[in-house]
Amino acid sequence: MAFSVFRVAWALLFAAPALSLNFTVAGGQIFTPGLAILDAPQPGTPLGGETIEVALDVSANGRLQLPPYANNTPSRIHNITIFLYSYDTGKNFTITNGTASADNASLGDIMFQEPGSTVKHVKWIWPDCLVGDGQPTQVGAARGVYNISIRQNFRLNNVDHYTIFDMPISVTNRIDAGVGRPSCDSLNNPLLTPAQINATNDVPVMFAPGDATIVQSAASNIGGSNGDGLGPTKPGANAGQGLGGAGALNWRSGAHWLCLISIAVAIVF
Numbered sequence: 402m403a404f405s406v407f408r409v410a411w412a413l414l415f416a417a418p419a420l421s422l423n424f425t426v427a428g429g430q431i432f433t434p435g436l437a438i439l440d441a442p443q444p445g446t447p448l449g450g451e452t453i454e455v456a457l458d459v460s461a462n463g464r465l466q467l468p469p470y471a472n473n474t475p476s477r478i479h480n481i482t483i484f485l486y487s488y489d490t491g492k493n494f495t496i497t498n499g500t501a502s503a504d505n506a507s508l509g510d511i512m513f514q515e516p517g518s519t520v521k522h523v524k525w526i527w528p529d530c531l532v533g534d535g536q537p538t539q540v541g542a543a544r545g546v547y548n549i550s551i552r553q554n555f556r557l558n559n560v561d562h563y564t565i566f567d568m569p570i571s572v573t574n575r576i577d578a579g580v581g582r583p584s585c586d587s588l589n590n591p592l593l594t595p596a597q598i599n600a601t602n603d604v605p606v607m608f609a610p611g612d613a614t615i616v617q618s619a620a621s622n623i624g625g626s627n628g629d630g631l632g633p634t635k636p637g638a639n640a641g642q643g644l645g646g647a648g649a650l651n652w653r654s655g656a657h658w659l660c661l662i663s664i665a666v667a668i669v670f
């Protein structure tokens with residue numbers, strides 16, 4: 402079977418110079434420099450509703466066991482933290498830093514939610530300053546373009562890594578006011594410059610179709626169950642995991658992921 406990796410250029414058009422970012426997308430999944438694979442949302446999509454839901458496969462599509470991990474396992478996810486930040490609006494909200502705050506305004510360790518599920522559905526209540534509908538209308542508004550910043554602390558084949566994967570979304574859909582919304586101030590963190598963050602991911606984007614990265618584990622399935630270096634097939638995915646219709650097929654089974662959708666997202670202020 403011939404595999405190839407798709408580099409999708411997502412053109413995000415701002416009032417400022419156009420920003421083009423590359424994402425590796427196959428079968429509705431977005432691959433990251435780490436063991437987690439993003440099932441939803443998709444890059445550049447407008448979001449709203451009661452909560453944001455980030456669906457993350459934390460098994461490298463079935464190559465890695467779920468916690469609790471065996472002692473001294475060569476590969477494991479230590480933890481995943483997620484922030485929602487924007488250099489446009491100056492906000493940097495905690496979605497999860499491993500310690501839940503009151504009423505789960507920020508979430509606890511996502512690796513321990515939905516035990517037994519390889520996909521963690523991280524549901525986070527939009528804080529109050531994001532209430533609204535449509536594009537931001539005032540200077541200084543909190544709505545607009547954000548990154549979902551996924552920070553993975555993990556061990557792959559006995560080497561520890563820390564990587565940051567930023568995925569753009571646009572908070573432009575309707576978010577209703579509600580008594581349950583936490584205050585933005587209670588979730589906001591100092592926004593650091595890229596130089597202050599000083600992140601250099603030391604692993605590339607992994608596990609897309611055609612990538613031969615092997616995940617060594619403590620159990621007997623080193624290199625996956627079938628010896629081809631690709632690991633077991635992705636456990637049954639369904640629309641509820643944010644994969645949509647095409648993703649419901651086995652991603653290794655056919656050419657459905659060959660139909661690649663390149664979307665130019667225009668976000669105009």
Ligand SMILES: *[C@@H]1O[C@H](CO)[C@@H](O)[C@H](O)[C@H]1NC(C)=O
Binds near residue numbers: 408421422423
């Ligand atoms: C996106 O990938 C293409 C091809 O690999 C490369 O030429 C381009 O510089 C990349 N753009 C960004 C913003 O990384």
Ligand SMILES: *[C@@H]1O[C@H](CO)[C@@H](O)[C@H](O)[C@H]1NC(C)=O
Binds near residue numbers: 482554
């Ligand atoms: C995540 O794991 C790393 C490595 O074990 C550890 O240093 C760090 O404190 C952990 N962070 C959180 C938020 O649990």
Ligand SMILES: *[C@@H]1O[C@H](CO)[C@@H](O)[C@H](O)[C@H]1NC(C)=O
Binds near residue numbers: 487489546548569
């Ligand atoms: C999102 O992340 C990219 C890459 O880290 C960065 O260049 C961009 O400025 C960020 N966007 C916003 C709105 O902060």
Ligand SMILES: *[C@@H]1O[C@H](CO)[C@@H](O)[C@H](O)[C@H]1NC(C)=O
Binds near residue numbers: 501503504505514
């Ligand atoms: C917070 O989330 C955890 C994990 O999903 C859940 O067990 C707990 O009941 C929630 N707490 C509140 C106050 O909603």
Ligand SMILES: *[C@@H]1O[C@H](CO)[C@@H](O)[C@H](O)[C@H]1NC(C)=O
Binds near residue numbers: 500588
């Ligand atoms: C986690 O985030 C919440 C909300 O931003 C914050 O109040 C809390 O101090 C943070 N905890 C840690 C351990 O960073």
Ligand SMILES: *[C@@H]1O[C@H](CO)[C@@H](O)[C@H](O)[C@H]1NC(C)=O
Binds near residue numbers: 594
């Ligand atoms: C957002 O806040 C977190 C927690 O303080 C920090 O680790 C992270 O680097 C910040 N992100 C940005 C883009 O400043």
Ligand SMILES: *[C@@H]1O[C@H](CO)[C@@H](O)[C@H](O)[C@H]1NC(C)=O
Binds near residue numbers: 596597
């Ligand atoms: C980033 O970190 C590396 C390694 O710690 C250091 O050598 C470099 O000077 C740092 N760069 C910035 C801009 O702080």
